[in-house]
Amino acid sequence: MCVYWWSLFFMESCYEWCTQGSVLGPVLFLIFINDIDSSLLCSILKFADDTKLFGTVNNVVDKIMLQKDLNQLMDWSEQWQMPFNASKCKIMHLGRQNNQYEYFMGNYKLEPVTEERDLGILITDNLKLSKQCQLAYSKASKALGLTKQALAEPFLTETKTF
Numbered sequence: 001m002c003v004y005w006w007s008l009f010f011m012e013s014c015y016e017w018c019t020q021g022s023v024l025g026p027v028l029f030l031i032f033i034n035d036i037d038s039s040l041l042c043s044i045l046k047f048a049d050d051t052k053l054f055g056t057v058n059n060v061v062d063k064i065m066l067q068k069d070l071n072q073l074m075d076w077s078e079q080w081q082m083p084f085n086a087s088k089c090k091i092m093h094l095g096r097q098n099n100q101y102e103y104f105m106g107n108y109k110l111e112p113v114t115e116e117r118d119l120g121i122l123i124t125d126n127l128k129l130s131k132q133c134q135l136a137y138s139k140a141s142k143a144l145g146l147t148k149q150a151l152a153e154p155f156l157t158e159t160k161t162f
Contacts, residue, residue: 036076040069047119063101074106092116092125 026048037044042055042065053070057063077084086108093100093112103110115124115131122132 032080033082036073039072041065042069050118052118057099057101063099063103067103070103070105086110090116092123094125094127 029049030046033046036046036051040053042053045052045054053066053073055062055066055069057066074084084105086105089105089108089110090113091103091110092114100112113125115122117123122135124131
């Protein structure tokens with residue numbers, strides 16, 4: 001299975017029709033990109049301006065199908081003048097016996113990754129949560145240490161009474 005991450009890179013002119021921080025902006029954006037998956041064969045997930053294209057790739061035919069979907073997405077982005085930021089696009093190969101095929105976005109070869117942070121969760125190619133747990137433990141330990149240090153300082157100073 002391959003999971004493909006990308007972010008839409010929209011032009012400055014897209015910001016002119018709606019103020020930043022409004023509720024209407026994201027709704028209008030989702031309506032605008034609603035047809036992005038109308039002709040795709042693989043599955044797609046959309047959240048705000050992040051999109052994931054994924055599918056099972058067992059052989060070369062499946063690989064070609066996924067690459068065709070990537071090409072269709074590129075055609076859509078050119079048609080609607082919303083180019084993709086190819087430097088943010090990555091591919092993650094899942095499974096032990098994955099052929100690790102190469103995928104392209106236009107002339108740009110997608111970078112394969114073994115882990116990716118998505119909505120605050122660290123996802124790895126083996127789908128284990130151990131790295132996510134280590135990160136959470138590390139953050140909690142730092143916060144606890146800072147809290148302990150801040151509370152201990154007033155009690156460490158000596159007070160003299162006369």
